[in-house]
Amino acid sequence: DQQVKQNSPSLSVQEGRISILNCDYTNSMFDYFLWYKKYPAEGPTFLISISSIKDKNEDGRFTVFLNKSAKHLSLHIVPSQPGDSAVYFCAAMGQSGSEKLVFGKGTKLTVNP
Amino acid sequence: DAGVTQSPTHLIKTRGQHVTLRCSPISGHKSVSWYQQVLGQGPQFIFQYYEKEERGRGNFPDRFSARQFPNYSSELNVNALLLGDSALYLCASSWDRAWGNGYTFGSGTRLTVV
Numbered sequence: 273d274q275q276v277k278q279n280s281p282s283l284s285v286q287e288g289r290i291s292i293l294n295c296d297y298t299n300s301m302f303d304y305f306l307w308y309k310k311y312p313a314e315g316p317t318f319l320i321s322i323s324s325i326k327d328k329n330e331d332g333r334f335t336v337f338l339n340k341s342a343k344h345l346s347l348h349i350v351p352s353q354p355g356d357s358a359v360y361f362c363a364a365m366g367q368s369g370s371e372k373l374v375f376g377k378g379t380k381l382t383v384n385p
Numbered sequence: 386d387a388g389v390t391q392s393p394t395h396l397i398k399t400r401g402q403h404v405t406l407r408c409s410p411i412s413g414h415k416s417v418s419w420y421q422q423v424l425g426q427g428p429q430f431i432f433q434y435y436e437k438e439e440r441g442r443g444n445f446p447d448r449f450s451a452r453q454f455p456n457y458s459s460e461l462n463v464n465a466l467l468l469g470d471s472a473l474y475l476c477a478s479s480w481d482r483a484w485g486n487g488y489t490f491g492s493g494t495r496l497t498v499v
Binding site: 276278308313314315316317318361363371372373374375376377378 | 389416418420425426427428429430433440441443475477488489490491492493
């Protein structure tokens with residue numbers, strides 16, 4: 273039972289354009305959401321997060337949007353750079369008492385020069 | 386400062402054998418979590434330890450066990466290995482039972498069961 277879903281296995285964009293990665297979740301108890309970036313042969317690296325009390329969080333070129341009613345979040349990268357090419361994982365956490373991260377399957381982003 | 390250190394980096398085992406994976410957290414971090422990432426999937430939660438006590442367990446069989454030592458390092462043990470246990474095993478540490486942005490992951494141990 274996939275509680276966090278990333279339905280696009282891959283995404284290819286041109287350098288300088290916007291990358292939009294999408295994520296859906298089914299568990300309404302999730303109240304904190306995160307994006308991780310993973311390069312081959314490395315562990316996931318935290319990118320950006322958002323609490324369920326917010327609908328947007330921005331950090332430089334990265335913005336995460338949360339639509340609680342649709343149980344959907346998205347990560348926008350503007351402008352995209354070739355170094356952004358990696359696998360991006362969406363993850364969710366429940367309320368305090370459950371610190372485990374529930375990950376999606378990931379989306380492989382390729383930014384072409 | 387050293388990040389999260391996992392050993393070994395790669396391992397090949399035969400079905401039915403036992404394996405021990407090791408993790409050293411970032412200095413000062415008291416919480417260690419283990420995740421299994423099978424090819425093509427996202428990481429799946431196995432265990433979390435905080436101050437040497439188990440704080441959470443994922444949906445894994447009893448063949449999987451773990452412990453945390455007084456220096457906060459941790460071991461993940463898997464008995465009676467199956468082909469399906471082949472995966473990247475990730476360790477993550479945090480200073481507290483933190484929200485996910487507090488977790489730092491190691492580079493993982495790639496286990497292949499043949």
